Structures are given as structure tokens and as C-alpha cells.
Amino acid sequence: MAPSQRDEELQQLMKTPVVKSKKGFGEGGLDASTWLSAKGNFQRVDGAPNAEDGSSSSSKRFCxxxxxxxxxxxxxxxxxxxxxxxxxxxxxxxxxxDIAREDDASGVYARFNKHLQSTVVPGTAPKVRARRPGARRATRAPTWATKMITNIYEKSLRVTSAVKSELGVGAIVNLQSNDASKIWNIPLYLHIVWNGPFQIFVVMALLVRIMGWAPAMAGLAVTVVMIPLSTLVGKSLGTARRAMVKQTDARVKLATEIITGIKAIKLYAWEKPYEERIHQLREQELVHIRYTQMLSMLNTAVFQSGPVLVSLAAFGVHSAMGYSLTAAVAFPALALFNLLRFPIIIHAAMQPCGKVVTWWQHASPLFEYSSGTQLDCSQHGSSAWPWAVLQSYFYEAAKPSVHQPPRPAAVLVCPYGATLSIQGGPAHLQMLVKLVTANASKC
Structure with missing residues (x-):
């Protein structure tokens, strides 16, 4: 649009009065919506973008x-x-x-937050008692980490100072870097937990048909002994990892404090004491890491030897009972023992019981953090009035003067007492905005 045409249009718009009637602004004159929808000069934004659709759309976007x-x-x-x-x-x-809108971080978190807020018990005070926000309403597992990390970040901006001082920066950082990233692994381990014992039961039933009850029960006894052993080692792993996480939190918290107060540390020459404290915490953390790795190796060694022990027990009892070990018995039994090898080895390699315990150790702090007390946004004021964004417009035709300013180029209608903020623009006054409140008109 040429400058002359734009000036004529603005002059015509400025001559149109803004009238307040009993029904509000707009009757007999020009309402705020018409002012804000002037051709290419202004843009009306009613709140934030639609988070359900992900990020704002663009003409160059392609998925x-x-x-x-x-x-x-x-x-x-x-x-x-x-x-x-x-x-x-x-x-x-x-x-x-580009990433799909349904997988975008804003869209994924919006859907998660919608279900999370639905767990809040209505009708309570700012200190809300909520049902535990479990994963029962989550969608796809690969998006769990995104939801958790975004939720932790959003929560960190709204938690009270008491919660922050209790947790510390190190604990919040660990929630994002360690705990949230391990959440999405749990579906795989959960399936192995129920599928592994089911495969073992079916294979042992076929072994009973081929070798008889006693040899098959001998192999089953060895298998049954190994399963609770895995649970015992898994509990020990959970205890060791809890102690390791506490040491990690303490180390990260101290490192954050050092970075925050580095000027004071340099000023008073406290580098050596803080360095010794960091090394001491790191050594304690390494002790727990070594202990955890030893338990993991023990669990792996026990279950990798499982198929061999089961075969020795079954064939040993079969031979001791006087049965002949023929090809019709040995080869099908070996094939079934090979089938039995997979669930036992997969339990040993992936340690599903230990992984589930570990997942719970990582998920419990997330649940407690999400249920923590947060600031009540209503105490800091709220506004249901739409924002008006003046986008890339300068009144070029006007020659502003301090003694004789030009007529306003736009009229904003807002509630009485509202705060108007105009950002950007040149140093000199090139645009005036006429503010019309519910009780008076002010320039």
C-alpha cells in the first residue's frame, strides 16, 4: 500500500468516534476489534497460541x-x-x-497438562490436594521424557521458595537430566516382566511332556530359585541407587553454589577448601557407583549361568532315574532349553525387576515434585481482556512535535486501571495510541 493511501485510510479511521453504550463499546462508532483489525497495521491476539496444535504454523512448514x-x-x-x-x-x-504437531513439545505437554490438571481435586484452597499423577493417561512412551522434562521446567518457575530451598538446584537438574530420561524405558521392561515367566512356564510344560515330571521339575526348581534371587538383587540395586542419587544431588548442589558464588570464592581465596569438598563428595559417589556395578555384575552372572544349570539339573535327574537319553529326548529337550535360554538371558541382560525398581526410584521424586506446593497465580492478578499487539507500524506521514503532537493512529479499549505497554519503535515519538478506559478517555 502506498504511503498516501495509507494516510488517507488512517485519517478516515481517526475521524470515526469511539462510543460507549450500555452494551459496551462499539455501537454508533468503531469498536476495539475493528480498530485492531485495520488492514495490515495491527494484529489482535486473544491469549497464547493454541498449544493443542503445537507451535504456530508457518507457510514453509512441511511434515x-x-x-x-x-x-x-x-x-x-x-x-x-x-x-x-x-x-x-x-x-x-x-x-x-519438521516434527509433527502432535509430537511437538508444546502440543505434547499441553495434552499431558490437561490430564494432569484433571486430577486436581476441585473446590479446595491454593494448597491443592491432588490425586497422584500417574502414567495411566499417558499416550505413547517416546513422549514421556518430553512431558516430564517440560513439566519439571514449568513447575520450577512456579514452585514456592520453600520447595526450592528444600530441593535445591541440584535435585531439580537431576530430575530433568536423569529421572525424566529413564521414564520412557519402563514399557519395555514391564512387558519382559510378565512375558519372561510366561515363556518359561510354557517351555517347562513341554519339557514335562518329553522328559517326564521329575527331570522337568528339577529344571523348573533351578529356574524358580533364580527368579527370587533376581528380585533380591533388584532390591539391593534400588537401595544402592537411592544412596548414589543422594550423593549426586549433593555434588551437583555444591557445584551450583560454587558457580553462583564464584566471585566471593575468588575474592576470599576459598578455591582449595571447595575443591576438597567437591573431591570428597565425588569419592563418596564413586563408592556407591562401584557397589551398584558389582550388584549388576552379580545379577548378570547368575542369570547367564541359568540355562546351563537348568540343563545340568534336568539331564542329571533324567539319567539318575535310569531313563535312556535317546535322540528323541535329547534334541527336543535341547531345543526347548534353547527356547528357555532367551527369557532367562533377557532377564539377566536387561534385569527387568531391577529396572522396574530403578524406574520407581526415578518416578517417585517426579511424583513428589509435581505434587509440591506452587504459587497461586491468582494472587498476582489476572486479566481476561485480550492483548493487543501493535505490529510493525510507524506513522510516517506525521511530523511529531512536542508542542503539537499528531492525532492518535489507533484506539485501544481496555478496562479501567489496566497497564498498557508499548515496546519497540524509534527514539522519537512517531506513533500515539489513544487509550479509552471504561470510565474516561486519556491520551
Whole structure:
């Protein structure tokens, strides 16, 4: 639009009065919505962007996953273009598409926060008693870490000073870096917990059919003895990891205090005492780390020897009872023992019982942190009136003067007592905003 046309349009807009009637602003004149929707000069923003849809849309945004049908999603056909491009050349950053809106951090956290807020008991005071925000309403496991990290960050901006002083910066940092990142692993370990014993039971039933009750029960007895042993080692691992996390929190907290007060430490030459304290905490942490690794190695050694011990027990009892070890018995039994090897080894390698205990140790601080007391935002004032953003406009035609300022280029209608903030613009006055309140008009 040419400057002359814009000036004429502004002059016509400024001649239109702003009238307040019994129903509010707008009748007989120009209301705030019309002022704020003037061509290309202003933009009206009613609150924050829609967080359910993720980040704000852009004309350059591209994500084929959002437009893929169910067949393409099932067979990942929407990735064909990227695969062909990777076959033809080395992929660069600009070759990758944007993340889907449903997987965007803002959208993922918005859905999580919606369910989290639904657990709050209504009708209570600022100190809200809430049901424990478990993972029963969570969606896909890969988004758990994103939800937890965003929730911790949002909560850290709203917790009271008492909660911050009780936890410390080190504990909050550990919640984001360690605890939240381990949450998404739990579905895999949970499936192994129930699937492993089920496979063992089926294989042992087939062994009973082939070898008889006594040899199969001998192998089953060895297996049953090993399962509670894993639980015992898992509990020991949980206790060791709790002690290790406490030492880690203390070390990170001290390191944060040193970084915060580095000027005072340098001024009074306290580098050596603080260095000794850091080394002392680190040595204590390493002691717990070594103990935890020893327990992990013990658990792995016991279960990796499990299939061998089961086979020795079963074949030993079978031979002791006077049965002949024929090919019709030995080879199917060995095949079944090989099938039995997988659930036992997978229990040894992944240690699902220990992983579940570890997950609970990481999840419990998150639950306690999410249930902590936070600031009541209503105590600091709130406003239901829409924000008005003046976007990239300067009244070029006006020649402002201190003694004779130009007429206002815009009219904002807002409640009486509201605070108006205009940010940006040149040093000299090139734009005036007429503020119309509910009781009076002020320039």
C-alpha cells in the first residue's frame, strides 16, 4: 500500500468516534476489534497460541506424517521421499521435515497438562490436594521424557521458595537430566516382566511332556530359585541407587553454589577448601557407583549361568532315574532349553525387576515434585481482556512535535486501571495510541 493511501485510510479511521453504550463499546462508532483489525497495521491476539496444535504454523512448514493416511502410517510410506533423497545424496539439516504437531513439545505437554490438571481435586484452597499423577493417561512412551522434562521446567518457575530451598538446584537438574530420561524405558521392561515367566512356564510344560515330571521339575526348581534371587538383587540395586542419587544431588548442589558464588570464592581465596569438598563428595559417589556395578555384575552372572544349570539339573535327574537319553529326548529337550535360554538371558541382560525398581526410584521424586506446593497465580492478578499487539507500524506521514503532537493512529479499549505497554519503535515519538478506559478517555 502506498504511503498516501495509507494516510488517507488512517485519517478516515481517526475521524470515526469511539462510543460507549450500555452494551459496551462499539455501537454508533468503531469498536476495539475493528480498530485492531485495520488492514495490515495491527494484529489482535486473544491469549497464547493454541498449544493443542503445537507451535504456530508457518507457510514453509512441511511434515508428510501429518497428511499420511492409515495405510501410509502403518507401512511408513510417507518416508519414501526421504529415503530416496538419502539414496541420491548425503542428507543435510534442511532436507529433514519438521516434527509433527502432535509430537511437538508444546502440543505434547499441553495434552499431558490437561490430564494432569484433571486430577486436581476441585473446590479446595491454593494448597491443592491432588490425586497422584500417574502414567495411566499417558499416550505413547517416546513422549514421556518430553512431558516430564517440560513439566519439571514449568513447575520450577512456579514452585514456592520453600520447595526450592528444600530441593535445591541440584535435585531439580537431576530430575530433568536423569529421572525424566529413564521414564520412557519402563514399557519395555514391564512387558519382559510378565512375558519372561510366561515363556518359561510354557517351555517347562513341554519339557514335562518329553522328559517326564521329575527331570522337568528339577529344571523348573533351578529356574524358580533364580527368579527370587533376581528380585533380591533388584532390591539391593534400588537401595544402592537411592544412596548414589543422594550423593549426586549433593555434588551437583555444591557445584551450583560454587558457580553462583564464584566471585566471593575468588575474592576470599576459598578455591582449595571447595575443591576438597567437591573431591570428597565425588569419592563418596564413586563408592556407591562401584557397589551398584558389582550388584549388576552379580545379577548378570547368575542369570547367564541359568540355562546351563537348568540343563545340568534336568539331564542329571533324567539319567539318575535310569531313563535312556535317546535322540528323541535329547534334541527336543535341547531345543526347548534353547527356547528357555532367551527369557532367562533377557532377564539377566536387561534385569527387568531391577529396572522396574530403578524406574520407581526415578518416578517417585517426579511424583513428589509435581505434587509440591506452587504459587497461586491468582494472587498476582489476572486479566481476561485480550492483548493487543501493535505490529510493525510507524506513522510516517506525521511530523511529531512536542508542542503539537499528531492525532492518535489507533484506539485501544481496555478496562479501567489496566497497564498498557508499548515496546519497540524509534527514539522519537512517531506513533500515539489513544487509550479509552471504561470510565474516561486519556491520551
Amino acid at each position: 508428510p506424517e501429518e497428511e499420511a493416511n492409515w495405510f501410509s502410517m502403518a507401512y511408513f510410506l510417507y518416508c519414501d521421499g526421504l529415503i530416496k533423497a538419502g539414496k541420491a545424496k548425503h542428507l543435510e539439516q534442511h532436507d529433514l521435515w
